[in-house]
Amino acid sequence: MSFVVAKDLCRTFDLSDPWIVRKLTMRPKRLLQAVDRVNFSIERGTTYALVGESGSGKSTIANMVVGLLKPSAGSITIDGQNLGDASMSRPDQQRLRRRIQMVFQSPYASLNPRWKVGDILCEPMRAFKLIEGSEAQRRRAAELLEQVGLSDSDASKYPHEFSGGQRQRISIARALASQPEVIICDEPTSALDVSVQAQVLNLLKSLQKEFGLTYLFITHDLAVVSTMANKIGVLNQGVLVEEQDTEGLFSTPREDYTKMLISSAPKIEFGS
Numbered sequence: 556m557s558f559v560v561a562k563d564l565c566r567t568f569d570l571s572d573p574w575i576v577r578k579l580t581m582r583p584k585r586l587l588q589a590v591d592r593v594n595f596s597i598e599r600g601t602t603y604a605l606v607g608e609s610g611s612g613k614s615t616i617a618n619m620v621v622g623l624l625k626p627s628a629g630s631i632t633i634d635g636q637n638l639g640d641a642s643m644s645r646p647d648q649q650r651l652r653r654r655i656q657m658v659f660q661s662p663y664a665s666l667n668p669r670w671k672v673g674d675i676l677c678e679p680m681r682a683f684k685l686i687e688g689s690e691a692q693r694r695r696a697a698e699l700l701e702q703v704g705l706s707d708s709d710a711s712k713y714p715h716e717f718s719g720g721q722r723q724r725i726s727i728a729r730a731l732a733s734q735p736e737v738i739i740c741d742e743p744t745s746a747l748d749v750s751v752q753a754q755v756l757n758l759l760k761s762l763q764k765e766f767g768l769t770y771l772f773i774t775h776d777l778a779v780v781s782t783m784a785n786k787i788g789v790l791n792q793g794v795l796v797e798e799q800d801t802e803g804l805f806s807t808p809r810e811d812y813t814k815m816l817i818s819s820a821p822k823i824e825f826g827s
């Protein structure tokens with residue numbers, strides 16, 4: 556069985572007016588099917604990319620895989636364990652959650668501006684009881700900063716003292732602090748300059764190699780995933796319309812929608 560499996564994943568959002576307004580105006584309920592019976596699986600240590608235009612349901616899927624949002628139907632299994640298994644004990648649920656971390660598009664929104672970077676990195680170590688003792692936590696924070704290309708002295712700074720690319724490195728370090736096996740990257744480079752994008756992508760790739768990480772990589776930009784992903788799923792209005800390994804998708808796209816995405820993707824250069 557694959558390491559991450561999404562099976563018939565669905566999510567609807569209720570966009571209806573409040574009940575009393577509906578009664579007065581006689582308007583029916585309005586339901587949005589944001590994710591519609593999506594299936595994919597990711598092998599351990601590989602990258603699966605979900606691509607699609609804005610509003611196609613990518614973040615909704617990311618939020619379900621990381622456990623921030625409940626599926627309306629279908630299931631997500633990580634290493635054979637169902638994320639929605641209600642019979643699982645609280646500690647087991649927490650252990651499973653720890654193994655899946657997320658890097659968001661905007662590190663501005665996801666890093667607490669009032670906390671020093673060192674505290675941001677130590678919080679998951681404490682929450683998941685991974686490392687005991689403030690001295691050991693501090694050493695681990697320094698190690699994490701070096702792993703993402705920052706320096707241990709950065710631990711005493713605040714997020715606003717960094718550039719966008721550096722802040723995204725801090726987000727990655729924070730994800731790594733939980734010692735995850737799966738990282739969901741939701742548009743991790745979309746807010747960055749192109750030159751910085753390539754550096755962050757290269758960092759993600761080398762961390763994957765070093766720690767055997769499994770990535771679900773989400774982007775609207777096909778050029779970004781061309782060298783990141785092993786397999787790509789194309790999402791259009793909540794439906795997975797095509798899935799191929801990366802080479803096949805670029806050389807022989809089957810769907811018109813995929814062809815349109817490929818032709819509209821800007822080319823980006825990768826440094827070392």
Ligand SMILES: Nc1ncnc2c1ncn2[C@@H]1O[C@H](COP(=O)(O)OP(=O)(O)O)[C@@H](O)[C@H]1O
Pocket residue numbers: 568569587589607608609610611612613614615616
């Ligand atoms: N919490 C929510 N409530 C209502 N509608 C939502 C919510 N989250 C997302 N949507 C809608 O679901 C659709 C998919 O959104 P999203 O998953 O954010 O797409 P993407 O990440 O691909 O841009 C969009 O139409 C969006 O407006």
Ligand SMILES: [Mg+2]
Pocket residue numbers: 613614615742
């Ligand atoms: Mg999104």
